[in-house]
Amino acid sequence: MPVYSPPSENIKFILHDVLNASSLSELPGYEDVSQELIDQIIEEGGKICENVLFPINQSGDQEGCTYENGVVRTPKGFKEAYQTFSEGGWCGLSSDPEYGGMGMPVLLNTVMQEMICSANMSFGMYPGLSQGCYEALHHFGTDEQKALYLPKLIEGTWSGTMCLTEPHCGTDLGLIKTKADPQDDGSYKVTGTKIFISAGEHDLTDNIVHLVLAK
Numbered sequence: 395m396p397v398y399s400p401p402s403e404n405i406k407f408i409l410h411d412v413l414n415a416s417s418l419s420e421l422p423g424y425e426d427v428s429q430e431l432i433d434q435i436i437e438e439g440g441k442i443c444e445n446v447l448f449p450i451n452q453s454g455d456q457e458g459c460t461y462e463n464g465v466v467r468t469p470k471g472f473k474e475a476y477q478t479f480s481e482g483g484w485c486g487l488s489s490d491p492e493y494g495g496m497g498m499p500v501l502l503n504t505v506m507q508e509m510i511c512s513a514n515m516s517f518g519m520y521p522g523l524s525q526g527c528y529e530a531l532h533h534f535g536t537d538e539q540k541a542l543y544l545p546k547l548i549e550g551t552w553s554g555t556m557c558l559t560e561p562h563c564g565t566d567l568g569l570i571k572t573k574a575d576p577q578d579d580g581s582y583k584v585t586g587t588k589i590f591i592s593a594g595e596h597d598l599t600d601n602i603v604h605l606v607l608a609k
């Protein structure tokens with residue numbers, strides 16, 4: 395029977411003995427990031443990967459998502475696992491505290507990603523894509539967009555996607571045909587076709603935010 399044991403001791407060795415990760419506490423905003431806090435996050439994150447995400451990895455692959463009457467349903471257990479994951483604050487581990495995030499260094503989020511993707515890659519796609527969406531909006535969104543989207547993405551009640559690929563191009567995105575025409579009211583009229591959008595439809599969240607690449 396397959397097992398997943400988080401490699402906590404190896405991770406701690408790399409973070410503390412090789413990278414001196416607690417020196418991050420010298421940077422503004424990370425004053426509280428002590429060795430104890432880092433270890434606590436690794437331990438708790440490891441537990442959720444081992445006990446919540448890994449048990450639904452194989453069954454999730456076997457069952458897959460289903461599409462029925464216009465509704466996409468994730469495999470058995472995914473919804474409950476996502477709820478546990480988001481309620482634990484893991485969607486916003488390294489997100490901006492101004493919008494409800496935990497404000498931990500991205501380094502810790504990278505560790506968490508490594509454990510999530512080892513335990514259940516399919517599950518990891520959902521919060522992973524939301525994070526990309528969060529980063530793009532956090533860097534480039536207007537204040538109004540940030541206030542609307544970031545708290546929801548951080549608490550995990552909304553998720554995100556990246557709509558890049560089109561039927562004739564994936565690798566060479568310079569060839570996209572999707573167009574965004576500016577309208578008089580400040581909005582954009584978007585026309586085009588996107589395919590292969592991971593987490594494009596599912597039953598884990600109340601809303602799905604689609605970031606669409608267009609010219």
Ligand SMILES: Cc1cc2nc3c(=O)[nH]c(=O)nc-3n(C[C@H](O)[C@H](O)[C@H](O)COP(=O)(O)OP(=O)(O)OC[C@H]3O[C@@H](n4cnc5c(N)ncnc54)[C@H](O)[C@@H]3O)c2cc1C
Binds near residue numbers: 558562563589592593
């Ligand atoms: C599981 C999965 C999830 C995905 N999720 C998303 C998603 O969330 N959002 C999204 O937008 N897309 C998504 N995609 C699409 C993915 O980004 C594209 O499949 C990928 O970019 C490759 O594009 P393509 O399939 O059109 O292949 P092509 O671009 O046609 O490539 C086919 C082959 O040609 C090679 N090739 C292409 N161009 C060149 C070049 N100029 N020089 C040399 N070699 C070249 C490629 O390396 C590849 O081997 C997903 C795909 C998969 C499989």
